Amino acid sequence: MRNTLTLFRREFWSYFATPLAFVFIVIFLLLAGALAFYLGGFYERGQADLAPFFNYHPWLYLFLIPALSMRLWAEERKSGTIELLMTLPVTLWQAVIGKYLAAWAFAGVALVLTFPIWITVNYLGDPDNGAILAAYIGSFLMAGGFLAIGSCISAATRNQVIAFIFTVVLCFGFLLSGFPMVLGLFDGWAPRAIVDAVASLSFLTHFASISKGVIDVRDLLYFGILIGVWLLATAIVLEMKKAD
Amino acid sequence: MARGPTTALAGAGRTTGSLLGQLTAGNDAGKMIEIKHLTKRYGELLAVDDISFDVAPGQVLGFLGPNGAGKSTTMKMITGFLSPTAGSVRVCGHDLESAPLAAKSCMGYLPEGAPSYPEMTVRSFLEFIADIRGLSADVRKRRLDDVIGRLALSSVLEQVIETLSKGFKRRVGLAQALLHDPQVLILDEPTDGLDPNQKHEVRSLINDMSRDKIIVISTHILEEVDAVCNRAIIIASGRILADDTPKNLAARAPSGRLDDVFRTITTAATPRAIPAAEGAAHA
Numbered sequence: 001m002r003n004t005l006t007l008f009r010r011e012f013w014s015y016f017a018t019p020l021a022f023v024f025i026v027i028f029l030l031l032a033g034a035l036a037f038y039l040g041g042f043y044e045r046g047q048a049d050l051a052p053f054f055n056y057h058p059w060l061y062l063f064l065i066p067a068l069s070m071r072l073w074a075e076e077r078k079s080g081t082i083e084l085l086m087t088l089p090v091t092l093w094q095a096v097i098g099k100y101l102a103a104w105a106f107a108g109v110a111l112v113l114t115f116p117i118w119i120t121v122n123y124l125g126d127p128d129n130g131a132i133l134a135a136y137i138g139s140f141l142m143a144g145g146f147l148a149i150g151s152c153i154s155a156a157t158r159n160q161v162i163a164f165i166f167t168v169v170l171c172f173g174f175l176l177s178g179f180p181m182v183l184g185l186f187d188g189w190a191p192r193a194i195v196d197a198v199a200s201l202s203f204l205t206h207f208a209s210i211s212k213g214v215i216d217v218r219d220l221l222y223f224g225i226l227i228g229v230w231l232l233a234t235a236i237v238l239e240m241k242k243a244d
Numbered sequence: 245m246a247r248g249p250t251t252a253l254a255g256a257g258r259t260t261g262s263l264l265g266q267l268t269a270g271n272d273a274g275k276m277i278e279i280k281h282l283t284k285r286y287g288e289l290l291a292v293d294d295i296s297f298d299v300a301p302g303q304v305l306g307f308l309g310p311n312g313a314g315k316s317t318t319m320k321m322i323t324g325f326l327s328p329t330a331g332s333v334r335v336c337g338h339d340l341e342s343a344p345l346a347a348k349s350c351m352g353y354l355p356e357g358a359p360s361y362p363e364m365t366v367r368s369f370l371e372f373i374a375d376i377r378g379l380s381a382d383v384r385k386r387r388l389d390d391v392i393g394r395l396a397l398s399s400v401l402e403q404v405i406e407t408l409s410k411g412f413k414r415r416v417g418l419a420q421a422l423l424h425d426p427q428v429l430i431l432d433e434p435t436d437g438l439d440p441n442q443k444h445e446v447r448s449l450i451n452d453m454s455r456d457k458i459i460v461i462s463t464h465i466l467e468e469v470d471a472v473c474n475r476a477i478i479i480a481s482g483r484i485l486a487d488d489t490p491k492n493l494a495a496r497a498p499s500g501r502l503d504d505v506f507r508t509i510t511t512a513a514t515p516r517a518i519p520a521a522e523g524a525a526h527a
Contacts, residue, residue, distance in 0.1 A: 006375040010361070017363040017404075080359035084420070087323040087355070088376050167463040242326065 003090045007098030008105070015106050024068060028110045031060055036117065048125025053117055054135045054211045058175055058203055061146050066167035068107060069150020070160045072099055073238065077158040086242060096235050100151050107143040109134065131213030138210030141223040142203050146171050146229035155237040171203075178202025247448055275300055276458045277322065277333075283332035284317050284482075291317045293482035294331070294395040299475075304454045306473035306490070307462040310510050314482040315462040316356055319432050322460070323353045335428055348379070350424035356433055358417025362406035366397055366416055369405060370423060391419040394449065411442045418446070422453075429453070431461040435468060447471050466502045472492075480510045 015021040032053065037041045053195040076082040085095055121127050150167040157163050176182050178199050186195045197232025199205055277299040284292040292314045299305050309315050320326040322333050324340045324347060333340040337349035360369055370391070372385045392398050395415040400408060405416060414434070421429060434450070435443040450459060450472045463469065469476050469490050476493055478486040486493060486509055490502060497504035 002378070009363075010372045011284075014363050021395060079362065080355060080357055081361055083320070083325050083355040084353075084359050087325050087348060087351070087353045089345045089378075091345065106277065142319065161254070197317060 003094045004101070007090065007095055008102045011099045011102030012105055012111075015102070020068075020191065021038055021106070022035040024064065024106075025110045025113060028060065028064055029113060032114055033117065035060065042117075048121055048127040050117065050121055050127070050132050050135060051211070053090035053114075054139060057139045057140065058207060061143055062168060062171055062175060063144055065107065066150050066164045066171065068103055069147050070163040070165060072103060072116075072151050072164045073155040073234070074158050074160045078160075082242070092235050092238060096151070098232055100147065100231060102183075103147050103151070104125070104144050108140055111140055111143065126210070128213060131211075134213045134215050135211035137215065138207050138219070141210070141220070142207045143231075145174070145203060145223050145226045148234075150225040152230050152234040152237060155234045156241070174201065175203050178204040210213070276336055276397070277460070278332075278334040279318075279322070280332050282318065282321060282333060282390070283329045284314075284321060284326065285329040290482055292328075295479070295482070295484055296331075296489065297477065297484065299458050299460060301419075301458055302455075303475050304450065304459045304473045306469035306476040307460060307477040307479065308464065308466070308469060308476055308506065309462075310464065313480045314512075315479060317482075318479070319353075320339055320429055320464055323351060323355075323430055324496055325355075334515055349424075350409070350426055351428045351430060352424065353429075354359035354417045354421045354431045354434055358414045360405050360413065360420065363404065365402050365404055366408075367401045369416065370419060373423050379424060387423055387425060390425075391422050394422070395419045405432045410437050411439065414438060414442070417447070427457060429457055429459045431459065433463055434461055435463070435465065443468075460494055466482070470502060478506060478509050485509045 005169045015024075035056035036050075036053035040055060042052045043053065073082070076085060086092070090130055118132060121132075122129070148169075149170055150163070153170065154160075154163040157166075179202070181201055186198055199220070206222050209216060210219050250435070264426075272303065275298040280296050282292055282295045283290070288501075295314075295318060307315050307318070317326065321328045322335065322340075324344050327341070333347075334521070335347040336350040338350070340347050361372075364372070370388060371384075374388060379387055384521075386429075392401065395418055397415060398420060402413055405413065408416065414437070418434065421431065435446050438446065447468065450461065453472075454472070461468070461472070473490055476486070476488065476490045477484055478493070486505075493505050494500050494502045497508065
């Protein structure tokens with residue numbers, strides 16, 4: 001626990017030691033705002049909720065989260081610090097979890113900094129703040145899911161660009177599996193259970209239900225298991241190809 | 245231990261026992277590093293081939309060999325970064341396989357190239373290592389002051405590591421390895437890429453510490469072995485070809501020079517002498 005915390009702190013502050021933190025947060029805020037106001041029609045809808053803001057989060061994360069996760073392990077490998085880290089008295093799990101939580105906390109910071117839009121909607125109308133909180137939690141969980149996938153891919157390569165591209169592709173798959181065009185491929189011939197199973201793999205399905213303001217245990221479980229499985233995969237990949 | 249140059253090669257692997265007896269005669273504290281039948285295979289390539297040796301307190305062991313001989317791979321297995329394909333490593337009595345954290349706690353390691361986190365300042369990097377090593381508040385302060393003084397890092401403490409010169413980076417790596425005052429120090433090419441003055445400093449640092457620690461250094465600089473080591477192991481193609489004091493090794497060549505011995509042993513090892521070395525290793 002103490003070691004995880006130490007690794008977390010080091011990793012978390014290292015984001016702020018480079019321009020990465022600044023660039024990431026500024027771009028995230030600009031895009032999140034622009035998408036909500038221009039594409040989402042935040043004003044024109046005339047409704048006091050943040051749906052036009054949260055609806056674009058999956059797509060925003062699709063490109064921004066891999067940019068955050070790509071360095072998690074690929075950079076350690078490239079600079080050789082993985083050898084330093086793995087010969088310190090820490091377990092592989094402490095390292096995987098400490099680094100992952102740091103990236104997740106950083107994504108959380110970026111998300112929290114979108115608070116002006118919450119102030120705006122409260123100033124303009126009388127929104128359901130419970131639903132907004134639920135949507136924030138859903139968005140944070142979804143960021144965690146993307147990051148866990150990215151952590152595993154980053155562990156498999158020393159090249160950050162490759163890590164980025166593969167993470168985007170894989171996350172895209174996880175997003176799309178809830179889309180009619182993907183489900184249409186299964187509809188008609190596959191049993192209902194399979195279609196449901198594919199649909200239930202999607203980030204979108206679970207995020208959508210949370211962001212309506214309903215925090216269902218099944219959605220929480222989905223993100224919990226997803227993150228757990230991908231972090232386990234991260235540890236396995238690292239153990240297998242530590243030296244390459 | 246006087247032997248003619250002709251018998252030197254065949255007897256290379258067999259000297260271990262008598263040499264250890266000599267070096268540990270006055271010290272029964274036990275073996276700090278025990279390596280048994282260590283083997284590492286990468287697919288077809290046998291990087292380390294059934295190596296066994298012990299290191300006792302008071303020894304400064306120089307690990308010599310041409311590039312690609314398996315020096316770094318062996319060190320990576322001793323420090324627990326790589327798991328061996330076969331064989332076992334015990335450090336301070338802890339088996340690397342079953343008690344990796346205990347073994348890692350009593351070791352300090354400078355990996356090849358002295359990697360460190362480039363975006364951190366020297367101070368925050370060393371403090372991070374101190375925290376991970378679990379040093380208590382008063383020990384932490386004392387140890388930080390000690391390594392910062394010893395490696396003359398006080399002028400660059402607030403500097404970001406990536407802006408440091410190669411020599412300073414190496415010193416930061418050494419400081420990191422020494423921070424918890426480990427009983428066992430493993431240094432992979434500690435002077436590689438340093439200028440002659442810096443090399444001299446690092447060597448005198450190693451000499452200073454050699455009294456109360458076991459130090460294993462890998463190098464391909466032979467003068468270094470002369471300067472700091474009291475035991476040398478020559479390794480090529482993953483096998484131990486010689487294990488003796490640098491002085492005895494040098495005496496094997498008619499010229500009395502360590503580089504001549506090194507060249508004879510490591511170049512002869514490739515085509516013809518392998519059966520001899522193999523026989524010795526399994527003897």
